[in-house]
Amino acid sequence: MIDRQVFWTVVVLMSVGTYLIRFAFLGMLGQRQLPPLLVRALRYTAVAILPGLVAPGVLWPTATGGHTGPARLAAALVTLLAGMVFRSMMAGIAAGAATLFLVPVILG
Numbered sequence: 481m482i483d484r485q486v487f488w489t490v491v492v493l494m495s496v497g498t499y500l501i502r503f504a505f506l507g508m509l510g511q512r513q514l515p516p517l518l519v520r521a522l523r524y525t526a527v528a529i530l531p532g533l534v535a536p537g538v539l540w541p542t543a544t545g546g547h548t549g550p551a552r553l554a555a556a557l558v559t560l561l562a563g564m565v566f567r568s569m570m571a572g573i574a575a576g577a578a579t580l581f582l583v584p585v586i587l588g
Contacts, residue, residue, distance in 0.1 A: 550587065555580035 514522075538556045540546045559576030563569065 551580055551583040554583050 534556065538552045539548055541549070541552060555576045558579040559572045562575035563572030566572070
């Protein structure tokens with residue numbers, strides 16, 4: 481186990497660091513108009529980060545010992561397809577969740 485004092489020191493320092501990083505962007509640039517190219521690029525931040533967060537859980541899930549299953553692959557594909565067709569994050573999430581629930585039921 482980690483020492484209690486070390487733990488809280490790390491928590492406080494990480495909190496201060498996170499605040500300073502966010503303040504550097506939001507606090508200093510919050511009142512200024514950002515260049516159109518930067519605003520356009522920032523729109524794609526979530527789209528660029530989300531696949532990196534989801535891919536390990538789909539391709540190498542810890543729950544199955546790292547073996548990819550048909551339910552996770554199907555849910556990922558249905559989520560992607562629903563998101564592209566309906567252009568709605570909530571539609572993609574709902575379709576993916578339904579697929580993740582129904583595929584094991586159908587396959588037995």
